[in-house]
Amino acid sequence: MTAASMSNCPNHHPSEALLMDYASGSLGEAWNLGIATHLALCPLCRESVRAIEAIGGGFLDDSAPVSVSDGLLDAVMARLETSEPLTTTAIPATRDDGVLPGMLRRYLGGDIDTLPWKRLGLGAYHCVVPTKDDGTTARLLWIPAGRPVPEHTHRGLEMTIVLRGAFSDQSGAYARGDFEEADEQTCHQPHALPGEDCICLAVTDAPLRFTSFAARMVQPLLGI
Amino acid sequence: MELDKGDLSTLLVAVGATRDKEAFRRLFAHFAPRLKSFMLRRGANGGLAEDVVQEAMINVWRKAHMFDPAKASAATWVFTIGRNVHIDHVRRSSRPELDPDDPDLLPDAPPDASVGIAREQDAVRLRKVLAMLPEEQREILKLAFFEEKPHREIAAELDLPLGTVKSRIRLALGKLRAELGDPA
Numbered sequence: 581m582t583a584a585s586m587s588n589c590p591n592h593h594p595s596e597a598l599l600m601d602y603a604s605g606s607l608g609e610a611w612n613l614g615i616a617t618h619l620a621l622c623p624l625c626r627e628s629v630r631a632i633e634a635i636g637g638g639f640l641d642d643s644a645p646v647s648v649s650d651g652l653l654d655a656v657m658a659r660l661e662t663s664e665p666l667t668t669t670a671i672p673a674t675r676d677d678g679v680l681p682g683m684l685r686r687y688l689g690g691d692i693d694t695l696p697w698k699r700l701g702l703g704a705y706h707c708v709v710p711t712k713d714d715g716t717t718a719r720l721l722w723i724p725a726g727r728p729v730p731e732h733t734h735r736g737l738e739m740t741i742v743l744r745g746a747f748s749d750q751s752g753a754y755a756r757g758d759f760e761e762a763d764e765q766t767c768h769q770p771h772a773l774p775g776e777d778c779i780c781l782a783v784t785d786a787p788l789r790f791t792s793f794a795a796r797m798v799q800p801l802l803g804i
Numbered sequence: 805m806e807l808d809k810g811d812l813s814t815l816l817v818a819v820g821a822t823r824d825k826e827a828f829r830r831l832f833a834h835f836a837p838r839l840k841s842f843m844l845r846r847g848a849n850g851g852l853a854e855d856v857v858q859e860a861m862i863n864v865w866r867k868a869h870m871f872d873p874a875k876a877s878a879a880t881w882v883f884t885i886g887r888n889v890h891i892d893h894v895r896r897s898s899r900p901e902l903d904p905d906d907p908d909l910l911p912d913a914p915p916d917a918s919v920g921i922a923r924e925q926d927a928v929r930l931r932k933v934l935a936m937l938p939e940e941q942r943e944i945l946k947l948a949f950f951e952e953k954p955h956r957e958i959a960a961e962l963d964l965p966l967g968t969v970k971s972r973i974r975l976a977l978g979k980l981r982a983e984l985g986d987p988a
Binding site for chain 1: 825828829832835836837838839840841842844845854857858861862863865866867869875876877879880881882883884886887888890891896897898899900901902926927930931934945946948949950952953954955956957969970973974977980981984
């Protein structure tokens with residue numbers, strides 16, 4: 581890898597254990613979306629995933645062959661004529677907004693200017709990314725420059741991938757492409773860095789609860 | 805009939821380039837029984853396993869033009885196809901797929917010449933390394949790839965601290981990387 585291509589690479593990456601979960605197919609859709617979003621911006625981790633997928637190839641090759649039914653080959657051959665070549669761009673991505681990777685825009689059916697952003701308070705907005713996962717939620721967060729991410733609780737894992745701007749917390753500073761993995765032990769209060777609004781994709785394994793939001797709203801009224 | 809591994813890549817490329825049905829038949833003969841075996845281990849019953857095999861082989865046909873022998877061995881590529889079909893059909897979930905032609909993708913590093921030519925030989929060496937891993941490491945890889953368990957679940961199932969599972973994964977991947985001379 582050349583120095584020039586390295587300079588574009590994010591600094592914070594998913595753990596190898598998470599990359600393995602992704603490569604083996606063990607993760608649910610929303611988690612996969614988080615990892616895939618980082619991969620879209622990180623050639624290093626794409627290469628790691630390819631290397632880990634080779635383990636799956638090895639296990640497949642080592643599998644003792646089990647005879648398939650007599651008719652299976654014919655059934656497959658009969659379908660070939662009507663099976664057109666496929667590309668993953670079958671659904672066109674929306675206008676390139678320079679923020680959301682095409683895969684994510686295809687998922688959302690919009691770009692950052694057309695999404696149905698909902699107010700979170702403190703000037704922040706969010707937009708849930710529709711997935712088939714019940715227990716997991718992926719959402720975009722839009723945090724104004726210099727402001728805190730509304731305080732929230734989560735149990736288990738939380739993934740955050742920065743798409744625009746940057747945020748920092750006790751563990752460091754995160755810019756475009758950077759991946760933060762937090763768990764129930766992590767106590768963090770991220771702030772968007774000044775200069776540019778921060779947009780990130782956050783995935784949590786339970787609906788995020790913005791605990792102190794209501795409290796913060798009434799705080800000034802109560803004078804506490 | 806056992807095919808030479810290099811042939812499998814050539815066959816896949818032929819299917820992608822010229823929609824070569826004879827090449828596809830030979831790929832089917834090699835991969836369909838292995839995919840079935842793999843899906844049975846992933847917990848699909850016989851009929852379901854064959855449904856997955858059928859859809860996976862159709863996707864091999866439809867996506868072969870995207871196969872890049874510099875990036876993966878034929879078996880690895882077919883594994884990813886089977887994995888995704890299994891997620892769609894058995895788990896009724898979907899998997900966001902990276903589009904290799906996506907102009908947004910930060911470009912990969914220019915391919916290292918030593919990586920480009922050697923994926924199929926890598927695959928042969930990788931199987932040897934896999935076989936030589938300490939059982940405690942191989943066990944975790946098997947739970948991940950055959951039972952689709954994420955590492956947190958593996959830790960719970962084996963009653964091991966999360967850190968132990970993570971470090972075993974790190975050791976196993978490090979060993980594979982060292983043996984394969986992966987520059988990453």
